[in-house]
Amino acid sequence: MKKPQLATNLSENLEKLNVNREKASKLFADVIEKAVKKSKPDTPAVLETDLDNQLANQPAPLKIAVLGGGSFGTAMANLSSKNGCEVTLWVRDKRSVKSMQKTHINKKYLPDHKLDERLQFTHDLQAAVKGKDLIFVAVPSAAFRETLQKIAPFISAQAIVSLTKGMEKDTFALMSDVIADELPNVAFGVMSGPNLAKEIMNNMPSATVIASQSAALRLAVQTALHSAFFRVFASDDLIGVELGGALKNIYAIAMGMAAAYDIGENTKAMILTRALAEMSRFGVQAGANPLTFLGLSGVGDLYATCSSTLSRNYQIGNMLGRGMSLDQAIKKLGQTAEGINTIQQVNEKAMKAGIYMPITHALHDIIYEDKAPLGVALNLMEAGFRSDVEFVMPHQVQPTHN
Numbered sequence: 001m002k003k004p005q006l007a008t009n010l011s012e013n014l015e016k017l018n019v020n021r022e023k024a025s026k027l028f029a030d031v032i033e034k035a036v037k038k039s040k041p042d043t044p045a046v047l048e049t050d051l052d053n054q055l056a057n058q059p060a061p062l063k064i065a066v067l068g069g070g071s072f073g074t075a076m077a078n079l080s081s082k083n084g085c086e087v088t089l090w091v092r093d094k095r096s097v098k099s100m101q102k103t104h105i106n107k108k109y110l111p112d113h114k115l116d117e118r119l120q121f122t123h124d125l126q127a128a129v130k131g132k133d134l135i136f137v138a139v140p141s142a143a144f145r146e147t148l149q150k151i152a153p154f155i156s157a158q159a160i161v162s163l164t165k166g167m168e169k170d171t172f173a174l175m176s177d178v179i180a181d182e183l184p185n186v187a188f189g190v191m192s193g194p195n196l197a198k199e200i201m202n203n204m205p206s207a208t209v210i211a212s213q214s215a216a217l218r219l220a221v222q223t224a225l226h227s228a229f230f231r232v233f234a235s236d237d238l239i240g241v242e243l244g245g246a247l248k249n250i251y252a253i254a255m256g257m258a259a260a261y262d263i264g265e266n267t268k269a270m271i272l273t274r275a276l277a278e279m280s281r282f283g284v285q286a287g288a289n290p291l292t293f294l295g296l297s298g299v300g301d302l303y304a305t306c307s308s309t310l311s312r313n314y315q316i317g318n319m320l321g322r323g324m325s326l327d328q329a330i331k332k333l334g335q336t337a338e339g340i341n342t343i344q345q346v347n348e349k350a351m352k353a354g355i356y357m358p359i360t361h362a363l364h365d366i367i368y369e370d371k372a373p374l375g376v377a378l379n380l381m382e383a384g385f386r387s388d389v390e391f392v393m394p395h396q397v398q399p400t401h402n
């Protein structure tokens with residue numbers, strides 16, 4: 001069928017817009033970079049005046065270790081090094097370390113980016129963490145506990161910040177629980193937000209949240225990372241911020257899968273919003289403040305991860321939606337997709353605790369019980385009457401029409 005002229009023009013314009021969008025964002029990033037370089041040649045690009053004052057009073061640059069040389073650990077190490085901190089990136093693979101020392105490029109995870117010249121690399125954990133002020137841990141959740149156990153003998157006054165967005169397999173522990181278990185006397189925090197590593201490496205303006213009970217730790221992380229490209233907001237709701245980052249991966253898989261069926265914008269909006277309802281419902285049961293889910297680490301990260309093909313969780317969902325098996329999709333991805341484990345953990349926990357999580361249960365049925373996606377989606381649509389935002393109007397079971 002011939003498309004009407006108006007629709008053709010519109011779709012052509014949209015295509016052009018999409019092609020130009022990436023160029024435009026890069027242009028925006030370049031403009032900011034030039035402005036920052038012009039105004040402050042050798043100082044960290046910090047926007048907030050009070051933070052500027054803090055930095056001026058800082059006797060020496062912060063000493064930082066970043067553990068984990070994947071895309072996110074590398075991006076954060078690079079950012080803090082560009083911000084004037086003394087940063088060492090710990091990578092487990094000796095050969096990768098040698099190559100990074102020589103080229104300042106992380107060939108495996110971020111091959112298109114030259115890293116800050118001042119950034120140091122090591123595969124020696126003790127050398128990485130000893131005498132540092134802050135340790136950012138950016139290894140996958142499956143390696144988190146073993147990494148902390150290895151650094152425990154070298155920890156004295158360092159503070160630990162988890163960048164990992166997952167849950168420990170079988171124990172349902174969040175990374176903050178693992179830190180409290182393994183390093184009980186250490187100040188800690190979690191950082192989470194809409195932070196696709198490749199966009200950050202391209203200097204596309206982004207923001208995140210540092211959550212900690214320690215005000216000094218929150219300020220240290222803001223000082224280390226806050227820049228003209230990257231705003232760091234603060235929170236003291238550790239559980240809410242951490243759960244936002246972990247749970248949204250489930251829904252990014254669901255959205256990636258749904259996208260394989262060419263869903264419309266109404267459907268995307270419904271999935272996203274009902275996902276947020278599930279996340280906040282689960283969060284409140286775990287002790288989080290429901291309002292935290294309206295922040296960057298909640299709806300912000302949910303939106304970024306559910307909309308971007310850069311998200312590895314979205315990619316896994318999309319491959320599954322296109323008919324690949326889970327094993328094939330994991331192999332093809334070759335990077336971390338925390339959501340695969342998180343679905344299992346949250347599904348089990350929600351069943352045990354009686355928390356209503358229909359999207360998570362549906363996804364679990366498709367991925368782990370081999371149920372047909374369309375049948376499962378239809379069942380979801382036929383669920384009974386519920387209230388929209390249950391914190392506004394609590395859900396009550398209504399009589400259903402037969």
Ligand SMILES: NC(=O)C1=CN([C@@H]2O[C@H](COP(=O)(O)OP(=O)(O)OC[C@H]3O[C@@H](n4cnc5c(N)ncnc54)[C@H](OP(=O)(O)O)[C@@H]3O)[C@@H](O)[C@H]2O)C=CC1
Nearest residue numbers: 069070071072073092138139143164165195196197335336
């Ligand atoms: N990428 C992103 O945009 C963001 C990621 N995150 C979170 O950060 C965490 C890490 O993700 P990301 O950097 O993307 O992951 P990647 O898949 O890019 O890299 C994983 C890194 O962890 C290393 N690693 C794997 N297993 C171990 C182990 N047992 N001991 C030590 N190192 C290990 C890998 O080493 P090797 O190459 O040798 O296997 C690799 O350097 C995840 O929880 C993710 O959710 C958070 C925000 C954004």
Ligand SMILES: O=C(CO)COP(=O)(O)O
Nearest residue numbers: 193194195196311312313
């Ligand atoms: O957490 C992320 C963005 O905020 C990255 O998501 P993925 O792990 O799905 O790539």
